[in-house]
Amino acid sequence: MNGKKSYNNKQIEMFLDLELYIPAHHVARVIEAIPGKLLLAHYAHYTRGGRSSYHPKMMLKVILYEYLKKLPRCWRRS
Template identity: 40%
Template structure:
């Protein structure tokens, strides 16, 4: 005799729409908020000289700096791993404001601002 299993319907092929509000899921005293506040308080005028006025609109330097610094805080130095975190981890998603820079972009930014970061 077989018993029918009653479960909620499941299909990962269905298109899902949901609103993600990481602000509600990240504690007020979480280190990611410290990184956000510190970078927001920085004067990044020196970064502007590193960008051209023409071409494709780049990601905001504050956002890029936030995800890199937070990754370093978590001992993540590989650009590919940082890219993966930006796609999966709610803290990185929050810092990046749901933008998804790829590993090449992260690496180029990191190399471009290395001197400014050290200063």
């Protein structure tokens, strides 16, 4: 597992399919596709000490969505 938390965005099974509620040209679909095209082999090695980290693809999606939606960052000073 390389010290990372498992990441599978298709693992949640609910009584409804969230994909049906997201429009075809929504920014979330673009953000979903971008990290799949990047080579993140540089981040494959992780030390075994400490708490397991989040998957780099998942974190990149969060940062991209935050940036594109201009959401406030907790570390940004006003």
